[in-house]
Amino acid sequence: MAELLKEEDFKLKSEEKAFDPDHRRIIRNNMLKYEMAVTIGRKRYLNYELARKRTAGIRYRAIMNLDKNLVDFESNFTKRGGKVIWALDEKEAVDAILEIVKRQYITLVVKGKSMATEEIGIGDILMKNGIESLETDLGEFLVQLAGEKPYHIITPVMHKSKEDIAQLLSEKFGISPKSTPEEITMFVRKHLREKFVKADVGITGANFLIADIGGVALTENEGNGMMTFSFPKIHIVVAGIEKIIPSIADLDVIWPVLASNGTGQTITAYNSVITGPRQADETDGPDEMYVILLDNNRTNVLAKPEQRKALMCIKCGACLNACPVYRTIGGHAYGSVYSGPIGAVLVPIMKGHEEYKHLSYASSLCGRCTEVCPVMIPLHKLLLYNRRDSVNEGFAPSSEKRIMKMYRRMMMKRSWLETTNTGVFRSIRNSVIKNRLGKVWGDRREFPEFARKSFNRQWKDKLKEQQRELEREQQREKELLREQQAKQVEPENHPEPENENTTD
Ligand code: SF4
Structure with missing residues (x-):
């Protein structure tokens, strides 16, 4: 069967999910939990709007000075023995990773949660090259097991109920289909720990790249990220070039804002800053560390003065959760790694309007995404700019x-x-x-x-x-007056009262 056009595929999947009552029930429940947590998370701030403005300011300056910040990062990171690889596109990033892993006899790679690695599809490519690539974030591990793609940038397995997950693990590993969430977590934990000690390479993304110290900031809730970069002897980071922030001091503001908007936490459980491979006086860490700076058409976004603000995104997922379209059709319908409003802005620019322009139309333009975005990206306006560009580029039939x-x-x-x-x-x-x-x-x-x-x-x-x-009313009043006048009794002929106060 011929491959469906992206737009046709999007419409089919959207319709299927929009009318799937189970999907709607699961998403509604999970979104409700998210909303309750995030509402509490934002209320913990003395002045949330100020924190939001500061985060937006940091991200805006970072993007406007991207060239300088990236060069600063490279020079600081390489001082401690790290290596930086500039990848123009997916292919260059994949080739660089294959070159590293093929230099040695490597059979197992563990991966931390990372949208950039999803973007280049490195997991499947490693498998095709005979190297086992294992997701270690619980949600990512489950979607990998199910042969699916992440459903959401923060909660990849949001579309599955705990019963679905128990059933999946029962089919794959023979555990009880009635396992509780605690039993499931303990089972996966044990399974993954055995893999961490055997893995030769750990691949992670980066929440932020810190220019002034040449560091990689990673934030996560499961500790799998820390094990991914500290157990194997090689650590590879794949990060989009927009992940840069100028200074480590910026994390003071950004990390809590990311946590409170992503999951409603005050701060995420595990926060690491990695500045390179293990040093001579250190006891743990990898022997080699690489950071792949991935462009993959992010510079196309940067080149658009109106839409470049989309690069400020800190991938908190708040706009996805707020979007009535995302909540109805779900994350898989978009057919791209980045979904929801931010995906609908970025993907058509990064991958071309010809195939993806329909995503910019997957919005009611209600503006809720703009309202909730912690870095104040005017998402609904950017969608309109995208629509204009796709028409100007001749992609309207x-x-x-x-x-x-x-x-x-x-x-x-x-x-x-x-x-x-x-x-x-x-x-x-x-x-x-x-x-x-x-x-x-x-x-x-x-x-x-x-x-x-x-x-x-x-x-x-x-x-x-x-x-x-009004005229009728006035007419009625006149008639009433006339009637009253007509009914008025004629005055009787009383004798004139004598004037008692007459004076001489
Ligand atoms: S666009 Fe804003 S709300 Fe959406 S994921 Fe990025 S930072 Fe979060």
Whole structure:
């Protein structure tokens, strides 16, 4: 079967998930838990808005000085024996990793949670090269086991219930399908610990790259990241170039903001700053450490003055959780590593509007994503810029252009719209909409009726009606007055009272 176009695939998966009651129930429950935790997390701040502004300021300056910050990082990181590899695209990053692992006889690689490694697909590539690549974050481990991709940038297995997970582990490892979350965690912990001591290479991402000390900041809740970089003799970090921050002092602000928006915690459980391979006077750490600085079209985003703010993202996942579209269709429908509003902004620019422009339309533009973003990225506006760019680049089909032209005319001239709202025109219009917009609009929704009268006309009619009502009221009052006057009794002929106060 021919591969579906990305857009077709997106629509099919979206529809499937939107009408899957189990999916909706699981997501609703998990989102509810997230919202409760994050609401409490944000309330712990004396002044959350100030922390948000400071985080946004740090990230903005980091991106605006990306060139200098990255060079500073490289020079500081290499001073302690670390190696920096600049990778223009996925291929260069993958080739660099394969070159490192093939230099020695390596059979097992352990991986910490990292979206950048998902982006380059290194796990599958290592497997194809005969090297076992094992995810060690619990959520990532489970999705790998299920043969799926992460569903969410923070909680990769959000789409599965605890019963689903117990069932999955029962099928793969024979544990009881009635295992509790604690039993599952203990089982996976034991399974992974055996792998950590055998692994030769650990691959992680980076939450941040710290320019002034040449360090890699990693934040996680399970401790698997620490074991991934400290047990194996080689540690490889794959990080997007936008992960840079100017100074270690910036972590004071960014780490708590990331934790409170990602999971509702005050601070994440394990926070590490790694500045290179093991030094002569140190007892643990890898013999070799590499940082792969991945561009992979991030510089395309940087080149767009309006959209470059998207690079400020700290991958907290808050915009995904707030987005009504993401909550309905789920993370897998997007067909890209980055999903939700931030994915809908980044992916079409990084991978091209031709294949991914539809993601910029996967939004109701309600603006909730912008409201919750801790680094104040105006996500819903960036989606509009993306839509504009895709039209300017010629990716709007001619039928869509014709429809928009007609729509514009109708909207500019009310009489046109009203003509199409009557008799035979009305049925022609409805059939055009159904045939042309059917796929976009979906078969399960009725196209809304146009109002019979424009708002302007309704308003004028209302004013006229009020005026008429006023006149009627005045008329009624006049008539009432006349009636009262007519009924008024004629004054009787009383004798004039004598004037007792007459004076001479
Ligand atoms: S865009 Fe903002 S809200 Fe969304 S993941 Fe990035 S930092 Fe979080």
